Amino acid sequence: MRSAFISLASEVDLWVILCVGPYIGSDLDLGGLPSWLLKDSHMKLRTTHKGFTAAVNRYFDDLIPKIRGFQFQEEGPIIAMQMENEYGSYNLDKRYMPYIKNALLSRGIKTMLMTADTGQGLLKGHTPTVFATLHMKSVRQKTYEHLSSAQGPGPVMMTVYTARSLDGWGTPRNTLDLHMLMESVREMLKLRFSLNFYMFHGGTNFGFMGGAAFPGHRLPMVTSYDYGALLTEDGGYTPEYLVFQEFFRPDAGVPSFQHQDHRPKDTYAPLAAGHFISLWDTLIHQDDEPVRSTGPLSMEQLSVNEGSGQSAGYILYETVITRGGVLNSDGHVKDRGQVFLDDKYIGVLDDTHQKLTLPSDHYKEFLTLRILVENQGRLASGTSMNQERKGLTGNIYLNGSPLRKFKIYSLEMQNKFIQRKLPNIWKPSFLHTVGPAFFLALLRVGSQPKDTFMSLQGWTKGVVFINGQNLGRYWNVGPQETLYVPGPWLKPGLNEIIVFEEFKSTLLIYFTNTSQLGY
Secondary structure, eight states: OHHHHHHHHHHTTOOEEEEEESOOOTTBGGGGOOGGGGGSTTOOTTSOOHHHHHHHHHHHHHHHHHHGGGBGGGTSSEEEEEESSSGGGTOOOTTHHHHHHHHHHTTTOOSEEEEEEETTTHHHHOOTTSEEEEEESSOOHHHHHHHHHHHOSSOEEEEEEOSSOOOBTTSOOOOOOHHHHHHHHHHHHHTTEEEEETTSBOOBOOTTOBOEEOSSSOEEBOSBOOSSOSBOTTSOBOHHHHHHHHHHHHHHTOOOOOOOOOOOBOOOOOEEOOEEEEHHHHGGGOSSOOEEESSOOBGGGSOOTTTTOOOSSEEEEEEEESOOEEEEOTTOEESEEEEEETTEEEEEEESSOOEEEEOOSSOOSOEEEEEEEEOOOOBSSSGGGGGOOOEEOSOOEETTEEOOOEEEEEEOOOHHHHHSOOOSOOEEOOTTOBSSEEEEEEEEEOSSOOBEEEEOTTOOEEEEEETTEEEEEEETTOSOOEEEEOGGGOOSEEEEEEEEESSBOOSEEEEESSOOOOO
């Protein structure tokens, strides 16, 4: 995939600056690092901890031979490679960046190496004989001076300039101030910066790839990554794009550009999710047997996926109790857990709500306590990344005593999970059908499928799959109200839509030709 993208850039006569990582940030789950690294309880990410460097060496041993021939020195399009990302803001190991540099050089990388840091971390992230570049939201003369002191006079490159922050569930949508953006761009050009907008095209956090931020509290990211990009999520031109196209054109001597027609979109007719399966009814049809454990295990500790643990999605814990009382998570639910007694919903445990009262009346000999935990995305940056294990990360207490004898189901909801052949256990759905459950709808599309946007108005919270592909999360707390559906994900004829709804819905699915990402 990576080499195909580089080849395409070469075909259209573009140069490539490649960010090889291993950490790339980009607001991804764990900054793009694999979650199985955290199976090591002593893991120290982005350091010379031997468990981390062993994984990095395997990664580079696989990656570098695939891209080495695309370097400029080999008549390829790669003119520079960025080592790591914003390490000056992390800065846990002074030996780490020299190690990354040597790891690349020793494997035959000859092209120019770069670092990229915020103004605050610029000097800490700088590596001798490596070209330093900037990531900033505002331009300051002081930063320019810091850069000059680190590597002497020379060109200044702004590899990431962004005027906005990402959107998180349950928060107002961040807006873009074009006047502020233009003022900053003029200032950078005045200082003779080279400039790269972030993002030029944001796109979509399909599936569970989006991470989380921590601006004083945990903030899981919305599915759309279209926050202030010059091209919209579906590739359309924004007013900002048109303004900057005109702004740059005279200086660059670029001829007028004829805009291509935007990809056509369609508003498909509303449809109803006519069938459902309760999550509880699907458990006996899991591909993998549940894991039995004395105490809770985190996602990363599970022996699934060839021993690499569970990366994303949901995880279900079951244990038997014989009495009610106070259920205390002690902060061990990561990130959001729904609690059930048998099939009866009791409440939610998360960082804010760590205690629930379980009713003590009407108990039979025993009840099954179920805790369905959602991984809402690991932190994409910050030193707390080392603690980003998900699921139940420690004991859960009932009346002060730790619960024991768990049955644990991995619900990663990968494509094979959704596409697997189930026996005919779908039931007709009705208006008051509640989750957690899978709901099925069929969308009929003509001979030329087009992009569209899906609206789950009236639904509460969950995940959508189209023809087995994970479209992403939805949540009625906003700000995002529609999900982008690429036309290539659809096919002529019937298309299967499966919605995993955690709570309740109206069963109706709507489509529109415009995105609604909040206000």
